[in-house]
Amino acid sequence: MTLPAQRSSGTPTTWRPLRGFEDIYSEFDRLVQSLVGGYGNGTTWMPAADVSETDAAYVVEVELPGVRREDVNVELDGNELVVSGEIKERRREGLLRRSTRRIGQFEYRVLLPGELRTDDVEASLAHGVLTVHVPKVQATKHNKIEVKDSNGS
Incomplete structure (x- = not known):
């Protein structure tokens, strides 16, 4: 396969041996973003x-680095837990050369089985991880009933 010749426009250029790899990386990044949704291109992404499930509750941990508490919504709609919000782009100075951080609207949904204690759900955000604790309704206790002899004694 022959490659097209690149002609200079008369201005001297510096030789950059890794330029080809930068171009390949940029094209690959553009392809991936077009296939799975970009970083901050207006689409909603899923964190x-x-x-995990314990005997008493479900624990949902969602990775949300850089998200402020006031930018997160946690709702329980029946048995569906919905975590949504937005990571806002921060103000920058200077020229941004590359950005791979996700920004924009996000949403995570999970359906939790069984009966839940919706009034006792707790959520906390620490170190970029949102932890939602959803208690289960306490199941009825299983009691063993002793069978007695009924011959009158």
Whole structure:
């Protein structure tokens, strides 16, 4: 395969041996953003999260680095937990060369099985992780009933 010749416009240029890799990286980044949604291009994105279950509750941990508490909404609609909000772009000085941080609207949804104590849900944000604690309704206790002899004694 032959490559097209690049002609100089008369101005001297400096040789940059890694320029080809920068171009490949930029094209690959553009392709990935077009396939899975970009960083801050107006689309809603889903943050990474873990959902764990204990005997008493569900614990949902959502990664939200750089998010302020007032920019997060946590709602429980029936059995569906919805975490939404926005990461706002911060003011910068100077020329931004590359940005890979996610900005814009985000939303995470998870359906939790069983009966939940909706009045006792707690959420806290620390070190870029939102932790939501959703208690389960206490199941009825299982009691073993002793069977007695009914012969009159």
